[in-house]
Amino acid sequence: MKSERQYIELYQEAGDLIKSKSCAVMNAVRDEAFATFERQGFPTKKEERYKYTDVDAAFSPNYGISLTPLTIKPSLYIYNVKDAPLDITPYYNRVANTKDSITALNTALVHDALLIHVPANTLVDDPIVVDNWLRGTAPTMTNRRILLLIEKGASATVIINDHAADKQRFLLTQVVEVYVQDNAHLDLYEIEETPPLCSRFSNIYIQQGRDSSVKHNAITLFNGQTRNLCDVYLKGEGAEVTLNGCAIGSASQRIDNNTLIHHQVPRCQSNQLYKYVVDDHAVGAFAGKILVDKGAQKTTSQETNANLCASSDARMYTQPMLEIYADDVKCAHGSTVGVMDEAALFYMRQRGIPEVEARTLLKNAFMGQVIDQIKFEPLRQRLYVKVEKRFRGELDKCEDCRLCK
Amino acid sequence: MNNGEKATDIGQRTADNGGNEFVRQVAEKKYEFGFTTDVHTEIIDKGLNEEVVRLISQKKGEPDWLLQFRLEAYRYWLTQTQPSWGHVHLPEIDYQAISYYADPTAGNKKGPKSVEEIDPELMKTFDKLGIPLEERLALSGTAVDAVMDSVSVKTTFKEKLSEKGIIFCSISEAVRNYPDLVKQYLGSVVPPKDNYFAALNSAVFSDGSFVYIPKNTRCPMELSTYFRINARNTGQFERTLIVCDEGSYVSYLEGCTAPMRDENQLHAAIVEIVVMDNAEVKYSTVQNWYPGDAEGRGGVLNLVTKRGDLRGVNSKLSWTQVETGSAITWKYPSCVLRGDNSQAEFYSVAVTNHHQEADTGTKMIHLGRNTRSTIISKGISAGQSQNSYRGLVRVGKLADGARNYSSCDSLLLGSECGAHTFPYMDIHNNTATVEHEATTSKINEEQLFYCNQRGISTEEAVGLIVNGYAKDVLNKLPMEFAVEAQKLLSVSLEGTVG
Numbered sequence: 001m002k003s004e005r006q007y008i009e010l011y012q013e014a015g016d017l018i019k020s021k022s023c024a025v026m027n028a029v030r031d032e033a034f035a036t037f038e039r040q041g042f043p044t045k046k047e048e049r050y051k052y053t054d055v056d057a058a059f060s061p062n063y064g065i066s067l068t069p070l071t072i073k074p075s076l077y078i079y080n081v082k083d084a085p086l087d088i089t090p091y092y093n094r095v096a097n098t099k100d101s102i103t104a105l106n107t108a109l110v111h112d113a114l115l116i117h118v119p120a121n122t123l124v125d126d127p128i129v130v131d132n133w134l135r136g137t138a139p140t141m142t143n144r145r146i147l148l149l150i151e152k153g154a155s156a157t158v159i160i161n162d163h164a165a166d167k168q169r170f171l172l173t174q175v176v177e178v179y180v181q182d183n184a185h186l187d188l189y190e191i192e193e194t195p196p197l198c199s200r201f202s203n204i205y206i207q208q209g210r211d212s213s214v215k216h217n218a219i220t221l222f223n224g225q226t227r228n229l230c231d232v233y234l235k236g237e238g239a240e241v242t243l244n245g246c247a248i249g250s251a252s253q254r255i256d257n258n259t260l261i262h263h264q265v266p267r268c269q270s271n272q273l274y275k276y277v278v279d280d281h282a283v284g285a286f287a288g289k290i291l292v293d294k295g296a297q298k299t300t301s302q303e304t305n306a307n308l309c310a311s312s313d314a315r316m317y318t319q320p321m322l323e324i325y326a327d328d329v330k331c332a333h334g335s336t337v338g339v340m341d342e343a344a345l346f347y348m349r350q351r352g353i354p355e356v357e358a359r360t361l362l363k364n365a366f367m368g369q370v371i372d373q374i375k376f377e378p379l380r381q382r383l384y385v386k387v388e389k390r391f392r393g394e395l396d397k398c399e400d401c402r403l404c405k
Numbered sequence: 406m407n408n409g410e411k412a413t414d415i416g417q418r419t420a421d422n423g424g425n426e427f428v429r430q431v432a433e434k435k436y437e438f439g440f441t442t443d444v445h446t447e448i449i450d451k452g453l454n455e456e457v458v459r460l461i462s463q464k465k466g467e468p469d470w471l472l473q474f475r476l477e478a479y480r481y482w483l484t485q486t487q488p489s490w491g492h493v494h495l496p497e498i499d500y501q502a503i504s505y506y507a508d509p510t511a512g513n514k515k516g517p518k519s520v521e522e523i524d525p526e527l528m529k530t531f532d533k534l535g536i537p538l539e540e541r542l543a544l545s546g547t548a549v550d551a552v553m554d555s556v557s558v559k560t561t562f563k564e565k566l567s568e569k570g571i572i573f574c575s576i577s578e579a580v581r582n583y584p585d586l587v588k589q590y591l592g593s594v595v596p597p598k599d600n601y602f603a604a605l606n607s608a609v610f611s612d613g614s615f616v617y618i619p620k621n622t623r624c625p626m627e628l629s630t631y632f633r634i635n636a637r638n639t640g641q642f643e644r645t646l647i648v649c650d651e652g653s654y655v656s657y658l659e660g661c662t663a664p665m666r667d668e669n670q671l672h673a674a675i676v677e678i679v680v681m682d683n684a685e686v687k688y689s690t691v692q693n694w695y696p697g698d699a700e701g702r703g704g705v706l707n708l709v710t711k712r713g714d715l716r717g718v719n720s721k722l723s724w725t726q727v728e729t730g731s732a733i734t735w736k737y738p739s740c741v742l743r744g745d746n747s748q749a750e751f752y753s754v755a756v757t758n759h760h761q762e763a764d765t766g767t768k769m770i771h772l773g774r775n776t777r778s779t780i781i782s783k784g785i786s787a788g789q790s791q792n793s794y795r796g797l798v799r800v801g802k803l804a805d806g807a808r809n810y811s812s813c814d815s816l817l818l819g820s821e822c823g824a825h826t827f828p829y830m831d832i833h834n835n836t837a838t839v840e841h842e843a844t845t846s847k848i849n850e851e852q853l854f855y856c857n858q859r860g861i862s863t864e865e866a867v868g869l870i871v872n873g874y875a876k877d878v879l880n881k882l883p884m885e886f887a888v889e890a891q892k893l894l895s896v897s898l899e900g901t902v903g
Contacts, residue, residue, distance in 0.1 A: 327817035
């Protein structure tokens with residue numbers, strides 16, 4: 001049996017229950033999304049953007065679906081979409097690629113959504129932190145939906161942490177839709193520390209207005225299987241986006257990052273820096289596409305992907321792509337897969353640093369380039385420590401989990 | 406320096422031209438090599454079925470094993486559909502509207518023995534193409550196995566080569582005279598089931614070249630073949646097989662032009678290269694087939710499978726290609742680095758203009774230890790054309806110490822063209838060092854201004870800058886080709902800037 005069957009049956013049986021627990025805006029697009037999913041099924045490895053992840057296998061175990069309502073501490077800017085301070089119809093399921101099967105499945109099955117709304121010309125100094133805890137007594141599927149709306153001239157920092165609180169098999173689908181309007185600014189951090197039994201499928205869609213800027217960091221410290229998709233649509237002139245990623249894989253973890261930066265208007269800038277260290281049997285994949293539309297002149301774009309394969313069984317796939325239909329542009333990408341600098345190792349060993357220690361130092365320095373770019377100081381400091389612990393093998397479980405303490 | 410000399414030379418010429426008149430003239434210039442020859446051609450009726458495959462084999466008097474090879478390929482081809490993953494708009498090809506066999510020497514079955522025996526019309530065609538088939542050959546030291554349509558017309562220098570034990574002949578001849586060699590290597594690098602077009606070629610291939618260099622032999626001259634599509638609606642399916650035995654060296658050149666046609670012409674060739682221990686092969690191509698007119702009508706569909714197998718230790722293979730023609734180019738000259746310490750190189754310049762589309766690149770499959778590969782690709786797009794680089798670097802689990810460097814640059818001339826890069830890297834080994842870099846930009850305004858200031862017209866300046874940009878690749882071409890390729894680059898881009 002192909003694995004989509006159980007999800008189709010699930011929706012046919014529980015569709016009404018999901019609708020009853022949800023709200024009108026979300027129900028409005030649900031049936032259509034389901035129809036899309038039913039028609040397409042799960043993407044196969046023949047689909048270019050899902051080349052490196054076996055979706056079918058990840059979705060094939062029998063999961064129970066979680067319909068637990070969101071618990072939100074009363075706070076400024078953060079809402080359940082049911083209590084949204086504004087009409088979210090023009091935003092919900094709009095920038096998301098509705099043709100993507102995972103997004104369609106999420107839209108069909110999600111019952112609750114989080115809204116982060118920063119009104120115009122509001123500068124939020126403290127970061128908005130979203131902690132996700134995966135809980136369940138049986139294998140559980142969770143569908144998460146987040147809507148981020150940063151209005152004109154506003155500025156915010158959002159940190160999304162992922163943890164699991166129970167030792168269980170989890171499947172997470174996540175769709176994050178981000179609207180950053182004219183002159184607005186957003187720093188978005190996603191930090192994943194989940195146990196090896198977790199599978200994560202996260203699709204982030206970002207739409208930017210004129211002179212806006214977005215910094216997105218995807219940090220995979222510990223995971224089972226992770227697939228992150230990030231699509232950025234630069235729709236206003238002068239918009240700027242930075243996508244950074246840091247992925248550390250060991251044991252048989254799989255990390256697949258897939259990005260698309262779509263330059264639709266002139267004078268936009270994009271930067272990407274993704275770094276991977278893959279050890280043991282881990283598999284890392286990075287595919288990034290820069291798409292420059294006809295007429296999107298004066299585009300500057302830089303894409304860098306550097307990877308370290310630390311064991312002979314580790315595998316790394318990388319695919320940095322440029323698709324350019326305008327002539328007055330400066331676009332470049334670079335990608336490397338390499339080994340640790342033997343000269344540097346020798347130098348350290350000469351000075352009495354044991355080889356293991358020297359290797360850890362080098363790996364740390366390698367990842368440091370990504371962590372250095374994190375603007376929010378306390379987070380940066382914490383990540384330095386965490387990354388080092390990770391390389392020392394001390395972070396073999398999600399450190400912050402209540403269970404693990 | 407060379408560039409300096411050229412600059413003054415051009416400066417003097419452009420002084421008389423004045424304005425953009427020259428640019429306009431050149432832009433409106435039609436494809437220079439567009440003409441057809443009136444030679445009686447024996448053509449099999451249009452269409453493709455098992456009978457046609459048998460007929461081709463029968464006409465060529467092939468042994469049974471080759472017929473079975475063709476039939477197996479044909480049956481596999483029937484189960485496949487035309488691939489569409491390339492970044493090109495490949496039309497649905499009507500394979501039944503193509504004739505799969507044309508023989509320009511029909512009625513002269515024994516084959517011409519001297520220059521006089523060759524059809525004079527055919528000779529004129531070669532004259533127009535500038536193929537040095539006669540004495541010019543001796544002077545230039547080139548041996549030509551000229552393929553017009555499907556059957557080899559004339560092969561020169563055979564005696565001189567055979568003194569050294571080198572076999573250089575058409576595939577049909579090789580099947581007759583050296584069946585064991587052909588049987589051993591044919592389809593061993595590109596199996597008939599490799600891909601859709603390889604299966605098609607394996608089923609209906611008409612002719613091509615066969616080269617065998619025996620052990621410890623250095624081929625004394627550059628071997629070259631000129632392919633030419635002539636008869637109307639006749640797809641050409643050549644098959645080239647080069648085997649370079651231990652400790653040997655050969656440099657092979659291939660150049661193409663095709664007459665002007667309105668309908669699309671299909672060209673699905675296969676090139677197979679086998680390189681043994683300590684051997685070296687250099688394969689150079691200048692491809693200048695009819696690219697279609699300025700509105701994108703007509704033009705050749707160039708769908709080629711080229712692959713080299715570096716079987717031996719310390720073997721070396723170098724692909725160099727200059728692609729300026731064809732409406733659609735879809736090809737990836739690849740290398741399988743099987744032998745330890747083997748080395749592979751890929752140098753490419755691809756120019757697209759008007760409505761041309763090119764999706765080209767290479768595959769480097771590292772399997773042996775301490776293997777090295779280099780990829781240098783230069784794409785130039787102008788007009789409304791689309792130019793893509795697509796490449797794969799794969800390092801196998803046992804390929805310790807593999808090293809790859811790839812550099813893909815794209816140059817955009819004009820706001821309506823596109824330049825794309827799709828590199829893939831699959832690394833399964835922790836001792837591999839793989840680097841890839843790519844840039845895309847437009848032609849440097851400051852360089853143009855500098856040239857203009859010194860009296861060099863924009864048109865000439867673009868030619869200069871582009872030639873400088875592609876220098877890394879052009880330098881790798883054998884002398885005769887390098888000169889031709891430089892001219893070709895300038896001609897292909899004329900009328901694009903100004």
